Amino acid sequence: MPKSIPADSVGLVAPQTAHFDEPIELVCGQTLPHFDLIYETYGKLNAKRDNALLFCHALSGDHHAAGYHSMEDRKPGWWDGYIGPGKAFDTRRYFVVCPNNLGGCKGSTGPNTINPKTGKFYGPDFPLFTVKDWVNSQKQLMDSIGINQWAAVVGGSLGGMQVLQWAIDYPDKLRHALVIAAAPRLSAQNIGFNEVARQAILSDPEFHGGHYYEHNVVPRRGLMLARMLGHITYLSDDAMRAQFGRDLQTGRLSYDFDVQFQVESYLRHQGSSFVERFDANTYLLMTKALDYFDPAADFEGGLAEALSQTVAKFLVISFTSDWRFAPSRSTEIVKALTDAQRQVSYAEVESSEGHDAFLLPNSYYTDVLNAYMAGV
Amino acid sequence: MPKSIPADSVGLVAPQTAHFDEPIELVCGQTLPHFDLIYETYGKLNAKRDNALLFCHALSGDHHAAGYHSMEDRKPGWWDGYIGPGKAFDTRRYFVVCPNNLGGCKGSTGPNTINPKTGKFYGPDFPLFTVKDWVNSQKQLMDSIGINQWAAVVGGSLGGMQVLQWAIDYPDKLRHALVIAAAPRLSAQNIGFNEVARQAILSDPEFHGGHYYEHNVVPRRGLMLARMLGHITYLSDDAMRAQFGRDLQTGRLSYDFDVQFQVESYLRHQGSSFVERFDANTYLLMTKALDYFDPAADFEGGLAEALSQTVAKFLVISFTSDWRFAPSRSTEIVKALTDAQRQVSYAEVESSEGHDAFLLPNSYYTDVLNAYMAGV
Numbered sequence: 001m002p003k004s005i006p007a008d009s010v011g012l013v014a015p016q017t018a019h020f021d022e023p024i025e026l027v028c029g030q031t032l033p034h035f036d037l038i039y040e041t042y043g044k045l046n047a048k049r050d051n052a053l054l055f056c057h058a059l060s061g062d063h064h065a066a067g068y069h070s071m072e073d074r075k076p077g078w079w080d081g082y083i084g085p086g087k088a089f090d091t092r093r094y095f096v097v098c099p100n101n102l103g104g105c106k107g108s109t110g111p112n113t114i115n116p117k118t119g120k121f122y123g124p125d126f127p128l129f130t131v132k133d134w135v136n137s138q139k140q141l142m143d144s145i146g147i148n149q150w151a152a153v154v155g156g157s158l159g160g161m162q163v164l165q166w167a168i169d170y171p172d173k174l175r176h177a178l179v180i181a182a183a184p185r186l187s188a189q190n191i192g193f194n195e196v197a198r199q200a201i202l203s204d205p206e207f208h209g210g211h212y213y214e215h216n217v218v219p220r221r222g223l224m225l226a227r228m229l230g231h232i233t234y235l236s237d238d239a240m241r242a243q244f245g246r247d248l249q250t251g252r253l254s255y256d257f258d259v260q261f262q263v264e265s266y267l268r269h270q271g272s273s274f275v276e277r278f279d280a281n282t283y284l285l286m287t288k289a290l291d292y293f294d295p296a297a298d299f300e301g302g303l304a305e306a307l308s309q310t311v312a313k314f315l316v317i318s319f320t321s322d323w324r325f326a327p328s329r330s331t332e333i334v335k336a337l338t339d340a341q342r343q344v345s346y347a348e349v350e351s352s353e354g355h356d357a358f359l360l361p362n363s364y365y366t367d368v369l370n371a372y373m374a375g376v
Numbered sequence: 377m378p379k380s381i382p383a384d385s386v387g388l389v390a391p392q393t394a395h396f397d398e399p400i401e402l403v404c405g406q407t408l409p410h411f412d413l414i415y416e417t418y419g420k421l422n423a424k425r426d427n428a429l430l431f432c433h434a435l436s437g438d439h440h441a442a443g444y445h446s447m448e449d450r451k452p453g454w455w456d457g458y459i460g461p462g463k464a465f466d467t468r469r470y471f472v473v474c475p476n477n478l479g480g481c482k483g484s485t486g487p488n489t490i491n492p493k494t495g496k497f498y499g500p501d502f503p504l505f506t507v508k509d510w511v512n513s514q515k516q517l518m519d520s521i522g523i524n525q526w527a528a529v530v531g532g533s534l535g536g537m538q539v540l541q542w543a544i545d546y547p548d549k550l551r552h553a554l555v556i557a558a559a560p561r562l563s564a565q566n567i568g569f570n571e572v573a574r575q576a577i578l579s580d581p582e583f584h585g586g587h588y589y590e591h592n593v594v595p596r597r598g599l600m601l602a603r604m605l606g607h608i609t610y611l612s613d614d615a616m617r618a619q620f621g622r623d624l625q626t627g628r629l630s631y632d633f634d635v636q637f638q639v640e641s642y643l644r645h646q647g648s649s650f651v652e653r654f655d656a657n658t659y660l661l662m663t664k665a666l667d668y669f670d671p672a673a674d675f676e677g678g679l680a681e682a683l684s685q686t687v688a689k690f691l692v693i694s695f696t697s698d699w700r701f702a703p704s705r706s707t708e709i710v711k712a713l714t715d716a717q718r719q720v721s722y723a724e725v726e727s728s729e730g731h732d733a734f735l736l737p738n739s740y741y742t743d744v745l746n747a748y749m750a751g752v
Contacts, residue, residue, distance in 0.1 A: 029631070128631040128632065188617050188620040188621060188622065188637070189613045189616045191639050192643055195640045195643055195644075196601060196605050196643065198633065199597075199601055199604065199644070200576065203597040204597075205581055221579040224575070224579075225579070225601065228572045228575065229572050229605065231568075232569060235565075237565045240564035240565045241563055241564050241565075245564060246567070253668060255404035255504040257660065260667065261564070263564040263568050263571070267568055267572065268575070271575075284633065291636065294622065
């Protein structure tokens, strides 16, 4: 619990929900008859309505990017270190919009909401959505708020993929695109890890074909395994060495299968706390959105051709120890933008913290964002 | 099925079993009243009994390192490419001994054999063993065959760890130590992956606390997940890109959770075929042997001090794209050996095949082994 809210926080915030009554057609061919997006905003939209930033969240993120929901909150939103008065995304200057994506589990229409056709939870009947679908639904949110052009669209990891898609699909709707710790498509290794996570959930007997809501259970074991595995890929080998090394939880070897090393304790804790706050069907769908993302495929494999659709100026950022989406994946994007003769700045930020670095405090990273945003 | 057995194969081979009637005390404090080791031999022990090589297997390996069990065998033993007449480990010259480790599931005493105390399978009551225990049991095998000193002890991955332990614990019992694709201890990341694999098995409802034999089931889902995850860490990102890329199994996206990308099909196949040939309790115990291995810990953390116990000459080999046990892990061993003023040769082999490279054909690797073995 924050005794008092820090001066550079956006403070107490409350989400709001936008209802969209028109059907939305998805890339998979299915249609949702109507949908909701829950979102938060920080700062004020100016009279010219040209100071809005859209933040796109990553796999397990949501609309709560900054500030606190109550004085009792233990932690602020997921990107509070970079959003607030005087911070990189300065809410005295910008109006920040952050939605929970379609198919999410924090209030937007998704598997854990009611399917109007059946009166029951969507569950496994929720259609498989893509990054393109997210961008289309975010565009409807944009229209509903009355924004004609984003000053910037910003996102890390899967969020960065949404930024790329925005710049390709709605080129004149954003002036700047900030693509952080992302990749132009998943590698076979990335897909492999996602597939293990999915199989863990799908094979959990309490998954019940995705209808676990009606059984009053959750596929706890599967979702926990998926999250444990995810966490290993979010951290660097070095970060894990520094944080845990081979330190023992109890000081001595027990020669059984109880928690032995601190890293085991950390992973089990991350796994089991995730189960309390995330929906397994959403997790499955999010990993598929990751696997399927491949904007170059729409242009016969040419990433430069895909990105030649764009008008925005780009900032691409990677982190040295990120092995999930390594710097080389970011430079693929930079090279394609250069080939397409687009304006792009690139920073490779020194960090030992792996993929998670994009969420964590880092002074050079802050400097890069500050410097770039000064020119927006 | 080999239509005919190649001329450079050790040919048709049959395992034999050594029975040890004396109790063996394990590092964990428990004792096995007696135990068996199943093993294979290739080549002939010479009159001076000084041409014997011991091969130590890795996590999912066994005693069948070379040759065929029958003319119907689809594949030869796991290291057939390097063991045979005229090969790196030339069976015209050497007598090769390869046991299935204590606690294994291919015929040596392990969880899937009968506990004499209960008349039932050991199952989860099989004691947790360490690399040191394996070496002690292999020493008994050595004595029973009548070998006084190994010309070399050889192993890759977890096998390489046994080689290190041999050289430390029985310094005068081997002249050469070949440590391939190994590490002096696991990193936190390595332990993390093992822990996810263990939790997959332990949380499978068909694990039944390890007593699944009596329920006529196996924890198929858990063991499959463990193996799928393992395979990702055995392959390099580049190898997966080259082998599968983002190629689709059916040529088009299906927008469901069926196999979509070829890498998913590969991993599911590897996982499900592993379930047919491996025991889950053994898998759990083997991962613990990996986690616990840390010879430096017996010498207050000093790897050089541990290795100063050794007398053997060392060959250490690593593979450039191995990220499970990266070349830097091998150079830790080399540095400690140099600090301990021991004789060591080191080769970093260029390979795109990741950790699995130690099992695969590679001309430079072959040259290194040939050159070294010429001097043994």
